[in-house]
Amino acid sequence: MYDEFSRRQLLKAGVGFIGAAAGTVVFSDFATVLAESSGVQDRWRFCRKCQAMFFNGYDNKGACAAGGVHEPAGYEFVLPYGGPETPNAQRDWRFCGKCQAMFFNREAVKGACPAGGTHKAAGFNFVLPHDVPPTPTSQEEWRFCHKCRVIFFNGFDNTGTCAAGGTHEGAGYNFVLPHYP
Ligand SMILES: [Zn+2]
Ligand SMILES: [Zn+2]
Ligand SMILES: [Zn+2]
Incomplete structure (x- = not known):
């Protein structure tokens, strides 16, 4: 039920963005990801130490490449799962x-x-939007690290400690991830 509530909230927000940019295909693609998903899961957070996206819904926060466990900062992300792959959404993102x-x-x-x-991998098959314009409730510059395979925030000079050694290195798409206002 929590998921359904979140999904409706996002769809409502998506409709607003389409209205604000009438005629652009990319905005409707972003809404399509949400509309065609089986649901969304919140409690995904940025780790301020390793800069990876991690699930903050358990007491155990998970081992962090920067030492100790992940520590959340910033937005609470709400990520869609279960939808089809499209030109602006990639499947096979999973929780470790x-x-x-x-x-x-x-x-x-x-x-x-x-x-x-x-x-x-465990749990849902997430379908993450990419290469669409950011909105007031989505953040761009999330990238695939080709070394350790996590998704990390690439918007700072420091790209975060990588479990494969050194710091994360972005490759491929520019993911634009939905979050609560
Ligand atoms: Zn971390
Ligand atoms: Zn892992
Ligand atoms: Zn990495």
Whole structure:
């Protein structure tokens, strides 16, 4: 029920953005991701230490590549799952049951996990919007780290500690992730 509430709230927000930019396809693509998803999950947060996206809904916050456990900061993200892949949304983003970060699970290589070994998928199949204009309730500059496979915030000079060594390195799409106002 919480999920349904969140989804409706986002759809309502999405409709507003379409209204504000009438005629643009990209905005409606963003709304389509939300409309076609099975649901959304909130409690996803930015870790101020390693800059990865992690799920903050459990008592255990997950091993952080920067040491200790993840520490949330900033927005509470609300991420869609269960929808189709589209030109502006990518499937196969998963929660790692070991380090609690979001990582890309499509390929055989799973990426170094700060909890040891490699990431292990659990739960929903998230479908993340990318390369659409940011809105008042979405943030751009979320990127795939080609070294450790997590999604991290690339908007600062410091890109965050990477479990594969050094700092995260962005590759591929510019993800634009929905969050609560
Ligand atoms: Zn962290
Ligand atoms: Zn992991
Ligand atoms: Zn990394």
